[in-house]
């Protein structure tokens with residue numbers, strides 16, 4: 001049986017089907033490279049613009065340049081095993097140039113090309129930064145407490161929750177979940193860029209500190225034919241907070257839970273826990289978080305002798321059934337300035 005031999009009409013080399021691989025590869029434009037790519041970034045926060053949308057940049061400028069240059073390369077669909085190596089030089093702060101070498105296989109033949117791609121870096125204020133600098137906001141979270149001032153601890157917790165939420169929501173792609181300001185007024189005012197942000201802060205702050213929150217929207221105008229509301233999220237922290245020690249007129253109680261109608265208290269005399277309605281004449285002694293340490297000087301027939309950590313005077317206290325101190329140990333105490341004694345809290 002005779003072998004059917006055919007030859008390439010271009011070069012005369014043996015070929016199975018018309019033009020040989022080498023001639024097909026040589027006659028095919030398999031690479032096109034855009035001469036210039038533009039990267040629009042926010043000079044304030046580094047966000048990137050893609051078309052009309054902004055996103056937070058999650059990579060370094062080098063990685064970004066690498067991605068941009070690769071996006072400028074377009075290959076023939078028959079190219080296999082493409083390999084790209086590139087080196088980028090910054091010409092000016094707004095202009096870089098990449099020397100690119102591309103290799104691959106086309107119709108069984110190794111191919112190679114070089115190209116040059118210029119990167120133009122363009123700064124433009126992003127949607128979020130322009131809102132912030134323009135004073136735009138959608139809501140205010142007002143942190144207040146019932147019948148008292150908010151404590152530094154409560155303001156710190158609220159502030160930390162807001163900052164953490166800003167990070168998590170933005171990482172999840174909610175670009176406009178920003179805090180545009182925090183003001184200490186009678187309590188704390190947190191000014192936020194989105195309703196979602198305000199609602200989440202109010203929910204988490206009352207979750208951590210107790211209390212209630214209410215929503216007060218106010219129509220402030222129209223945007224693209226839709227009404228625009230500015231919302232006040234009004235938080236009321238409970239009158240008594242966790243860890244507060246009060247004198248009821250008869251006994252010392254430590255508040256363990258509050259926010260509802262009753263408060264759950266720990267009786268600092270007998271160590272029992274119960275729920276009681278708070279009375280208006282409860283006197284605030286201090287919060288266990290601010291307790292001082294006092295050394296146990298002696299224990300004698302149901303009496304604990306404590307050294308007052310400020311005056312160094314010896315102060316006597318009844319032995320408490322819920323605590324078993326040893327001589328020389330430390331106990332945590334609060335001072336009742338009115339009655340002139342130390343209250344053991346732990």
Ligand SMILES: [Zn+2]
Pocket residue numbers: 008009010011012013019020021022023024
């Ligand atoms: Zn040929």
Ligand SMILES: [Zn+2]
Pocket residue numbers: 042043044045046047125126127128129130
């Ligand atoms: Zn920005």
